[in-house]
Amino acid sequence: MIIPPGFASFSEYSDQFLRNVAVDNVIFGYHEKELKVLLQQPYTLEKWTVTGGYIKKTESIEDAASRIAFDRTGIKGLYLKQFGSFGNPQRVIDDGFTPQRIGKITGFELPADSWIFDYFVSVAFYTLTEFSKVESTKGELEADSRWWPVNELPPMMFDHAHIINEALSALRLHIAHFPIGYELLPEKFTLPEIHSLYETILGKSLDDRNFTKKLLLTKIITKLDETRKIGRHRSPFLYKFDKEHYQEGLKSGVALVF
Amino acid sequence: MIIPPGFASFSEYSDQFLRNVAVDNVIFGYHEKELKVLLQQPYTLEKWTVTGGYIKKTESIEDAASRIAFDRTGIKGLYLKQFGSFGNPQRVIDDGFTPQRIGKITGFELPADSWIFDYFVSVAFYTLTEFSKVESTKGELEADSRWWPVNELPPMMFDHAHIINEALSALRLHIAHFPIGYELLPEKFTLPEIHSLYETILGKSLDDRNFTKKLLLTKIITKLDETRKIGRHRSPFLYKFDKEHYQEGLKSGVALVF
DNA sequence: GAAATAGTGTCTGTTAGACACTATTTC
DNA sequence: GAAATAGTGTCTAACAGACACTATTTC
Numbered sequence: 001m002i003i004p005p006g007f008a009s010f011s012e013y014s015d016q017f018l019r020n021v022a023v024d025n026v027i028f029g030y031h032e033k034e035l036k037v038l039l040q041q042p043y044t045l046e047k048w049t050v051t052g053g054y055i056k057k058t059e060s061i062e063d064a065a066s067r068i069a070f071d072r073t074g075i076k077g078l079y080l081k082q083f084g085s086f087g088n089p090q091r092v093i094d095d096g097f098t099p100q101r102i103g104k105i106t107g108f109e110l111p112a113d114s115w116i117f118d119y120f121v122s123v124a125f126y127t128l129t130e131f132s133k134v135e136s137t138k139g140e141l142e143a144d145s146r147w148w149p150v151n152e153l154p155p156m157m158f159d160h161a162h163i164i165n166e167a168l169s170a171l172r173l174h175i176a177h178f179p180i181g182y183e184l185l186p187e188k189f190t191l192p193e194i195h196s197l198y199e200t201i202l203g204k205s206l207d208d209r210n211f212t213k214k215l216l217l218t219k220i221i222t223k224l225d226e227t228r229k230i231g232r233h234r235s236p237f238l239y240k241f242d243k244e245h246y247q248e249g250l251k252s253g254v255a256l257v258f
Numbered sequence: 259m260i261i262p263p264g265f266a267s268f269s270e271y272s273d274q275f276l277r278n279v280a281v282d283n284v285i286f287g288y289h290e291k292e293l294k295v296l297l298q299q300p301y302t303l304e305k306w307t308v309t310g311g312y313i314k315k316t317e318s319i320e321d322a323a324s325r326i327a328f329d330r331t332g333i334k335g336l337y338l339k340q341f342g343s344f345g346n347p348q349r350v351i352d353d354g355f356t357p358q359r360i361g362k363i364t365g366f367e368l369p370a371d372s373w374i375f376d377y378f379v380s381v382a383f384y385t386l387t388e389f390s391k392v393e394s395t396k397g398e399l400e401a402d403s404r405w406w407p408v409n410e411l412p413p414m415m416f417d418h419a420h421i422i423n424e425a426l427s428a429l430r431l432h433i434a435h436f437p438i439g440y441e442l443l444p445e446k447f448t449l450p451e452i453h454s455l456y457e458t459i460l461g462k463s464l465d466d467r468n469f470t471k472k473l474l475l476t477k478i479i480t481k482l483d484e485t486r487k488i489g490r491h492r493s494p495f496l497y498k499f500d501k502e503h504y505q506e507g508l509k510s511g512v513a514l515v516f
Numbered sequence: 517g518a519a520a521t522a523g524t525g526t527c528t529g530t531t532a533g534a535c536a537c538t539a540t541t542t543c
Numbered sequence: 544g545a546a547a548t549a550g551t552g553t554c555t556a557a558c559a560g561a562c563a564c565t566a567t568t569t570c
Contacts, residue, residue, distance in 0.1 A: 018278035085343045085381045088318030165336030233547040234540035491520040492567035
């Protein structure tokens, strides 16, 4: 939706993209036991959107998702997981999103039948990161870009509130089957850290004794001989993932159900 | 890809569809302990394709998938499950699929840069049905349409062999979490029927005692007071799904893992 | 009674889940 | 020794998985 400098016209810009199909990334951020989503407010419209963009004719949908995620977070190689595609004629109908309004804001004269106002299919991905790593940057024509708690979303454009809900369901389902913890945590981490990550994502408290027992029993994590000094109390030991046991276990159907 | 009678030109036909995005349905058929896929051979090309088609500007992706599945199977209301979307610039490159060749076969002059030769994103669904119910019908311009065992596929166009594999993985994962048996079996069925359905889909044998025990213990199925007379031996009792227990159980995370 | 298929009970080892105290560090 | 957080052991009930015989119907 953003027309960067260097392009003379809307069509010169738009010809490089696939039509009627786009990518949306639900970027979850995790910090101090809170789960947030990075949202943008485009064109000074009142409503907010999930991070998204069009797909270049020369790139795969996964590459498009990575590029778009990098543009907003400054992080390369984020773990992106596709969780579904959304498409119906009603999904882009939104009172703030009209050719007149967008034309006025962008300065381009857009024909009312321009394909950017057509119904398009959105291929949706989610990703998860420690949010202090993110340098949130807004696009050229976006009024704002910021983190919102998943439980207190602002008014969302199109069907984006629904997409966020689906992303969260997918994340909670996948955490038992895919190496989400592995992708998210630093190489060395403490038991309290991984424990509260799982509690935050699942939105419920997990018995610490049973949680630890399961991780150690399945050999998914290994205790190191180091501790981390944080605060005036007992220092927690550091752990790391045992990649082989982890991937092997997850492949053969061992599910981390809590 | 099919241009039905009643349309004067390719563009008149093609203008009703979304561009650069399409739907593919992996239609699994189950019969006598065999799992098969319904494939088409379009345009007398040598290779075979999964059932697919374009999305009308007036319909949702789910509606498109249903319409396309109905066109090939004659069955309305098939349970279709989206399992992923596929899109990269390489995916439609195939030596048999050229503007010249397609133009010759269809009788329409297609410009070499026609969008049907562009890279497009495929939203993929699978479905499963008792295959004796299906009246397999081929499209106007398809040479053939037939069932193939999932383990002995013919040469496939584009990335369709990959899509079928992904569909099978998704089916095997989903069978533990979604009401696939419920959608597939007739209202009343026997234990041997549901047993061999699960064995066929999972591709392994399941202990009949443990299998029955689990279904009855979770109250997912209920024994009826009727039997089905089939052959010169003991008649099996009929069972039906207990929809409430089934959906409630599956929602709350009870997985039918075998 | 032979052929064909349906149907079920028991044992064992493992795991999930409930539950509460001790250990370490710093001030 | 108080404050703050880390770390761990035990019991029980439920479940998964291995295993083999009896029941019914028809000819």
